[in-house]
Amino acid sequence: MKAEIISIGTELLLGQVDNSNAAYLSRELASLGIEVYHHVTVGDNPDRLIEAVKQAEERVDLVIMSGGLGPTEDDITKKTMAEYLKVDLILHEETEDKIITYHKNSDFEMPENNQLQALILADSLALTNDTGLAVGMMLSKGGHHYVLLPGPPDELEPMVKNYLNEELVKHTLNEQVLISRVLRFFGLTEAQLAKRISSIIQSQSNPTIAIYANEGEITIRITAKADDEDKGNKEIDKIEEEIMSHLSDYFYGYGDKRLADVIKDMLLERDLTITAAESLTGGAFLSMLTSDLSAGSIIEGGLVTYSADKKNNVLKVTKETIEKYGVVSPECAIEMAEKSRKLFGADIGVGLTGVAGPSSLENQIPGTVWIGIAFKDKQSFSKHYHFGFKRNKNRMLAVLNAMELVRRVLLELPTENTVFYGEDKH
Amino acid sequence: MKAEIISIGTELLLGQVDNSNAAYLSRELASLGIEVYHHVTVGDNPDRLIEAVKQAEERVDLVIMSGGLGPTEDDITKKTMAEYLKVDLILHEETEDKIITYHKNSDFEMPENNQLQALILADSLALTNDTGLAVGMMLSKGGHHYVLLPGPPDELEPMVKNYLNEELVKHTLNEQVLISRVLRFFGLTEAQLAKRISSIIQSQSNPTIAIYANEGEITIRITAKADDEDKGNKEIDKIEEEIMSHLSDYFYGYGDKRLADVIKDMLLERDLTITAAESLTGGAFLSMLTSDLSAGSIIEGGLVTYSADKKNNVLKVTKETIEKYGVVSPECAIEMAEKSRKLFGADIGVGLTGVAGPSSLENQIPGTVWIGIAFKDKQSFSKHYHFGFKRNKNRMLAVLNAMELVRRVLLELPTENTVFYGEDKH
Numbered sequence: 001m002k003a004e005i006i007s008i009g010t011e012l013l014l015g016q017v018d019n020s021n022a023a024y025l026s027r028e029l030a031s032l033g034i035e036v037y038h039h040v041t042v043g044d045n046p047d048r049l050i051e052a053v054k055q056a057e058e059r060v061d062l063v064i065m066s067g068g069l070g071p072t073e074d075d076i077t078k079k080t081m082a083e084y085l086k087v088d089l090i091l092h093e094e095t096e097d098k099i100i101t102y103h104k105n106s107d108f109e110m111p112e113n114n115q116l117q118a119l120i121l122a123d124s125l126a127l128t129n130d131t132g133l134a135v136g137m138m139l140s141k142g143g144h145h146y147v148l149l150p151g152p153p154d155e156l157e158p159m160v161k162n163y164l165n166e167e168l169v170k171h172t173l174n175e176q177v178l179i180s181r182v183l184r185f186f187g188l189t190e191a192q193l194a195k196r197i198s199s200i201i202q203s204q205s206n207p208t209i210a211i212y213a214n215e216g217e218i219t220i221r222i223t224a225k226a227d228d229e230d231k232g233n234k235e236i237d238k239i240e241e242e243i244m245s246h247l248s249d250y251f252y253g254y255g256d257k258r259l260a261d262v263i264k265d266m267l268l269e270r271d272l273t274i275t276a277a278e279s280l281t282g283g284a285f286l287s288m289l290t291s292d293l294s295a296g297s298i299i300e301g302g303l304v305t306y307s308a309d310k311k312n313n314v315l316k317v318t319k320e321t322i323e324k325y326g327v328v329s330p331e332c333a334i335e336m337a338e339k340s341r342k343l344f345g346a347d348i349g350v351g352l353t354g355v356a357g358p359s360s361l362e363n364q365i366p367g368t369v370w371i372g373i374a375f376k377d378k379q380s381f382s383k384h385y386h387f388g389f390k391r392n393k394n395r396m397l398a399v400l401n402a403m404e405l406v407r408r409v410l411l412e413l414p415t416e417n418t419v420f421y422g423e424d425k426h
Numbered sequence: 427m428k429a430e431i432i433s434i435g436t437e438l439l440l441g442q443v444d445n446s447n448a449a450y451l452s453r454e455l456a457s458l459g460i461e462v463y464h465h466v467t468v469g470d471n472p473d474r475l476i477e478a479v480k481q482a483e484e485r486v487d488l489v490i491m492s493g494g495l496g497p498t499e500d501d502i503t504k505k506t507m508a509e510y511l512k513v514d515l516i517l518h519e520e521t522e523d524k525i526i527t528y529h530k531n532s533d534f535e536m537p538e539n540n541q542l543q544a545l546i547l548a549d550s551l552a553l554t555n556d557t558g559l560a561v562g563m564m565l566s567k568g569g570h571h572y573v574l575l576p577g578p579p580d581e582l583e584p585m586v587k588n589y590l591n592e593e594l595v596k597h598t599l600n601e602q603v604l605i606s607r608v609l610r611f612f613g614l615t616e617a618q619l620a621k622r623i624s625s626i627i628q629s630q631s632n633p634t635i636a637i638y639a640n641e642g643e644i645t646i647r648i649t650a651k652a653d654d655e656d657k658g659n660k661e662i663d664k665i666e667e668e669i670m671s672h673l674s675d676y677f678y679g680y681g682d683k684r685l686a687d688v689i690k691d692m693l694l695e696r697d698l699t700i701t702a703a704e705s706l707t708g709g710a711f712l713s714m715l716t717s718d719l720s721a722g723s724i725i726e727g728g729l730v731t732y733s734a735d736k737k738n739n740v741l742k743v744t745k746e747t748i749e750k751y752g753v754v755s756p757e758c759a760i761e762m763a764e765k766s767r768k769l770f771g772a773d774i775g776v777g778l779t780g781v782a783g784p785s786s787l788e789n790q791i792p793g794t795v796w797i798g799i800a801f802k803d804k805q806s807f808s809k810h811y812h813f814g815f816k817r818n819k820n821r822m823l824a825v826l827n828a829m830e831l832v833r834r835v836l837l838e839l840p841t842e843n844t845v846f847y848g849e850d851k852h
Contacts (some may be wrong), residue, residue: 013462015452019445028439036439282716283709286730300733304712307726375841398624
């Protein structure tokens with residue numbers, strides 16, 4: 001099956017919002033084996049929408065539209081498509097009830113035109129909106145499938161994931177099932193990862209593999225079409241084993257959990273607490289650890305000691321260490337870890353010190369980082385990194401590599417091969 | 427003049443990257459008064475690129491292409507356009523020199539095909555790439571203008587800003603000039619801001635105004651076409667005055683500087699230092715303040731005290747305060763501010779405490795926040811906020827409102843009307 005994505009909204013043509021829906025839909029369609037050759041964006045204009053739909057009909061079976069389902073005058077998608085396809089708009093009662101209930105429970109008065117959001121094309125299948133009011137829909141007519149989705153990504157994405165994909169699978173798979181598995185990696189760049197498994201990438205057909213990079217972490221999604229779940233999983237197991245034979249050193253988990261989530265889970269499970277003394281990262285490591293609800297059980301607090309003076313005065317790193325070795329040193333990183341652990345009574349202390357850039361510090365070039373770890377009665381140690389990027393990327397990589405170091409220590413994995421980033425040549 | 431934006435790249439159709447270039451180009455074109463009615467995305471496929479270009483030629487004068495200028499086989503844009511427009515590809519010597527010099531100064535060997543990036547369409551105007559190797563170009567032929575830009579946003583954006591806009595101005599303005607000014611606001615939502623100046627928005631023609639929201643901050647860009655700079659600025663002054671009559675309470679600055687940058691500049695200028703004790707924000711306030719190079723002069727460190735116990739043990743907030751008033755209280759926020767100021771010997775101490783959510787704390791609902799300020803020998807105070815959003819947005823708004831509170835204290839502005847966010851109804 002082939003699909004075309006038509007995004008509708010004058011705000012897109014004015015550049016007021018990025019079109020993240022087209023990318024999201026493309027990823028989902030690719031994982032279903034549905035090919036996409038064109039994205040098209042038009043404004044809130046019926047003529048140009050119809051022109052785009054006509055053109056798509058010539059090229060593909062599946063026309064997916066996003067945007068223009070809201071209650072205001074410039075939300076033209078349903079009215080335009082009803083006229084173009086010569087079908088009525090009818091009331092979807094479930095959505096109407098939802099809209100009425102919503103307004104009863106809020107301080108907002110229900111506007112007259114709000115019920116527009118409950119209208120669907122006659123004979124279409126309604127797609128539930130779990131996070132908003134505008135209902136989506138899918139209509140098959142004259143050899144084409146038409147899908148209408150809401151514009152806001154936080155409404156479109158759950159609708160696709162929870163309802164549309166299932167419908168599309170019915171039309172594409174002929175009794176087959178589609179199984180996906182996500183593997184997560186840290187410690188190499190997307191290009192380095194792709195190079196290591198290039199033979200697997202080149203020979204893929206079913207299962208397919210897709211690589212995505214996101215803020216220092218990389219995921220590989222393996223997707224298999226199979227006669228049943230069991231067969232699909234076996235196909236995926238085989239490819240996973242092949243991938244892991246090249247990349248197991250960098251693997252840290254499955255599914256949606258990011259590196260920080262994996263650490264938090266491990267700490268929770270083992271009933272351990274953590275703290276940190278941060279210099280170059282200035283609070284970013286602690287902030288990431290406290291970003292979800294589990295924080296209260298694993299972290300009681302931590303310190304930012306940006307200046308040498310406060311490393312000594314507040315954290316109690318000795319003057320001797322600072323004068324003899326400097327603040328960008330393994331000795332200082334270890335002492336920051338140990339002293340923060342003591343001050344906050346935690347099981348694990350992490351010390352982060354280095355040169356974020358763009359200037360040098362203590363004659364050390366930007367990107368030089370030492371991370372220290374103090375874990376209960378184990379031998380404290382520190383590890384050297386060099387990230388040759390700009391200030392904020394150096395800071396981000398220091399935070400993530402500290403997470404990775406904690407993970408390796410907890411799992412008693414070797415801690416040598418966690419450094420990898422070369423210089424950014426651009 | 428009308429334009430169409432064609433984005434080229436199979437990675438876009440697979441959804442591996444968001445198409446931020448189309449949005450960026452649209453904003454720039456809108457500010458030049460050039461209308462855009464279509465965005466089209468195609469893969470690295472010559473036939474589909476030519477089909478898209480032909481269609482664009484029927485609709486517009488200016489065809490802007492991005493992507494496919496790199497050195498690899500799937501970079502097809504120049505070759506395809508050269509064949510389609512029947513012009514030669516010739517060597518751009520300046521770019522060739524740059525590529526050679528670049529490889530001399532790096533550890534990378536120059537690949538054979540790297541010089542492909544130095545080829546341009548004959549008779550085209552070269553557009554310098556300040557941040558990468560692939561040269562851009564603009565060619566006028568047969569009544570159309572064709573622009574070829576590199577795909578990476580960090581190369582495309584400077585090329586547009588520094589070189590392309592100037593060329594386009596020549597073709598669109600007939601001796602006129604185009605002047606822009608950006609006003610920055612904090613403390614209300616985009617919808618609230620738009621409502622307050624809706625009459626101005628509706629009556630705009632020249633100057634035009636464009637509103638953008640970005641992580642809690644909102645900008646208005648005013649753009650005027652005029653016979654000369656002086657006249658343009660006078661037009662802008664007039665609209666600015668009108669806008670400010672509705673929004674001056676929320677205005678904090680001009681240009682590119684975000685709220686945190688404005689605070690940092692003020693602290694630097696006045697030779698003041700700042701610190702913080704963070705509870706619900708867990709280090710995010712300190713992390714934002716240390717995110718650029720000026721950090722060393724304005725901040726020596728700070729504390730994250732997530733648990734009540736560490737607020738007392740480490741920060742020395744009294745047990746009495748915690749037991750009598752609770753940790754989510756004006757008294758605790760003030761004491762956190764004062765004690766952190768003392769511990770780090772800073773001029774300003776900021777205390778952030780509250781309920782990030784999703785659970786309640788001390789019977790206070792998520793989104794409840796107290797921010798305390800201790801500033802030298804002035805009376806310390808704390809301010810109450812309620813953000814009815816999800817955990818991470820509540821944390822982000824607490825950080826930004828703390829920045830705004832510091833700004834108001836430094837400028838001796840009233841601190842009442844800094845709270846504003848209503849409940850998130852979704």
